[in-house]
Amino acid sequence: MLLSQTIAAIGELNREAMAQAQARVDSLLKPPGSLGRLEELAVQLAGITGRPAPEIRAKSVIVMAGDHGVVAEGVSGAPQEITYQILPRFLDGTGGIGVLGRHVGAKVVVVDIGVAREVTWPGVLVRKVRPGTGNIARGPAMTREEAVRAVETGIEIAQEEIAQGADLLATGDMGIGNTTPSSAILCALAGIPVAEAVGRGTMVNDAVLARKRAVVAEALRVNRPDPADPLDVLAKVGGLEIAGLAGVILGAAARRVPVLLDGFITGAAALVAAGLCPRAKDFMIASHLSEERAHRHMLAALGLKPLLDMNLRLGEGTGAALAMPVVEAAAKILREMATFGEAGVSDMERDKLL
């Protein structure tokens, strides 16, 4: 119910606000177009929020954590326990997203949506749908009902953050093994061949990479996900944190709040969200191009261009957090830069320049 309501609430970009923002951008004290992608981003923010001069006052990074039965196939270079052990470090400010979240002044929200072990760390939101997924090489990751519940959990958490004042959201993931289901989703929803869709993930050597390819091919063969049904793909070859993040994206879009995508795992969540509601793509901002090779295929399928390209592959929302100041800067040029007229500077006869 919440999922269908949320999808129905996702509207179009506000063309009038975008036209006003574009006119303002074109009259600012600078050569036309000289702020490049920042100008495009400013106009997109106007379209998302419906405000010609949007303001970002509070930012949240939502990190969804879940485990993956497919680690039994030896697809990751890291032990599953790390998913559980690292969570308090995100909140005490010593893990990657702890440091970068603090650096950019964002609240970090950590959610156990499917960690294998019972989580009692103080501050972690426990919304566990189930303790880890099934092994996708042998059967489905979860039931369709669990997939819907995980997506709806993400929607609820996005709604809670927005109700508390967040006007920019970022997605983050934590889950040893989660590049494997992310690749499977990329194959199923974007039709990318297995050899192209699978990469090295955390710390994977050549032998493990070959096994990972075989496992993704097997997961697709065993489960036969229906490419026309994103919930079927999510339930059969996805993950709980991927489902939760798809919900965060849809929840943000429904409330007209911009959402920064992090890397490869968030990209898989975005493919699911866009499959469920193509209009949701308009509310997404791709923060960076991950070092995980197939991320470029995800962004191409979504029609998104990344803001940063820094060889990041940590996940946790770190790339999305790093891009937050860029989004804030885009809003600020609309609110704080003067026009030629306001600054009393001779106009450059823009018509001749364009």
Ligand SMILES: O=C(O)c1ccc[n+]([C@@H]2O[C@H](COP(=O)([O-])O)[C@@H](O)[C@H]2O)c1
């Ligand atoms: O964000 C990315 O693009 C990214 C790329 C590769 C790995 N990761 C992180 O590494 C973990 C998954 O890697 P793996 O090899 O265990 O599938 C998971 O916790 C992700 O957050 C993240």
Ligand SMILES: Cc1cc2nc[nH]c2cc1C
């Ligand atoms: C240490 C470590 C931190 C991570 N953060 C996201 N994925 C990760 C994987 C490992 C291994």
